[in-house]
Amino acid sequence: MMEGMRRELLPEIDEIRAAADLVAQYLPQTPQYTWPQINARAGRRVWVKHENHLPVGAFKVRGGLVYMNALRQKLAPGSTVISATRGNHGQSIAVAARENGFRAVIVVPKGNSLEKNAAMRSQGAELIEFGDDFQAATEHAMTLEAEHGWHRVKSVSRHLVAGVATGFLELLTTHPEIETMYVAVGMGSGICAAMAVRDGLGLKTEIVGVTSSAAPATARSFAAGRVSEAETSTRIADGVACRKPDGEAIETMLSGVARLIEVPDEAVEEAMRIYFADTHNVAEGAGAIGLAAVLQDEGAGGVCGTVLSGGNVDSDVFARVLGS
Structure with missing residues (x-):
């Protein structure tokens, strides 16, 4: 196993x-x-x-580019992807989503790095602040995935x-x-x-x-x-x-x-x-x-x-x- x-x-x-x-x-x-x-x-x-x-x-951007390129075979252009991050993974998803024609929504914990948040937004991500740590942000991303039918990008795949x-x-x-x-x-x-x-x-x-x-x-x-x-x-x-x-x-x-x-x-x-x-x-x-x-x-x-x-x-x- x-x-x-x-x-x-x-x-x-x-x-x-x-x-x-x-x-x-x-x-x-x-x-x-x-x-x-x-x-x-x-x-x-x-x-x-x-x-x-x-x-x-x-x-992280290396992984995002490969993931989003593969995702083009499954999702229509303009589809929403969602993920949770403290910063670098979120930048990766934002950059790769933009390059492949997807909308990126990123959940970050409250009090997250202001400069990392600004960097993610500059790459086109829409940020949602939720919870006190990464795990809480991840669980909220899972909730939004279920509610809206968005594609959630896990932290490892x-x-x-x-x-x-x-x-x-x-x-x-x-x-x-x-x-x-x-x-x-x-x-x-x-x-x-x-x-x-x-x-x-x-x-x-x-x-x-x-x-x-x-x-x-x-x-x-x-x-x-x-x-x-x-x-x-x-x-x-x-x-x-x-x-x-x-x-x-x-x-x-x-x-x-x-x-x-x-x-x-x-x-x-x-x-x-x-x-x-x-x-x-x-x-x-x-x-x-x-x-x-x-x-x-x-x-x-x-x-x-x-x-x-x-x-x-x-x-x-x-x-x-x-x-x-």
């Missing part, structure tokens, strides 16, 4: 390559650098994949994973020597994508999931082997904060993720400062959490990789982090 679910969620390598051809029509390949100062801090060579250089500042996997395809085909890949885990599209590429290329790369110790639901679910809910309290890593993980994503992780590291907010903020000092790149909390895990994982050797998955941090938040 687990293997069956795993193959339902993970695309084959031919699907990923087809997705890469589609994504290339819209987006350039992102750079991957190894930075001397980061290598010195880590005590090993670290390859950083700069998904923050994409036009929306984050990796095979098409989304195929799109996100195109970034890992760029990295791991260029640097197959990477022994350990540290991947931030929110709802799971990123880490499932890393697994799909690793398996599809026949590599032995160890996939390590990274999440916030102040958002423990994913770590508890991974340890228990089943979905476990937990409240979130992270002040900086909202992109990986979920109260209830996706069950299929957890099963997929159990089939191919070596381990999961929890990182405290203080280490995430330090990683944000390091990215800025050592590379002059802006990283949001979830974008820097992979590097935080690299630096925390003392004793691990060999060449490793991580993804600066997004740079969409509010100005006042980033100023506070840099000044602390």
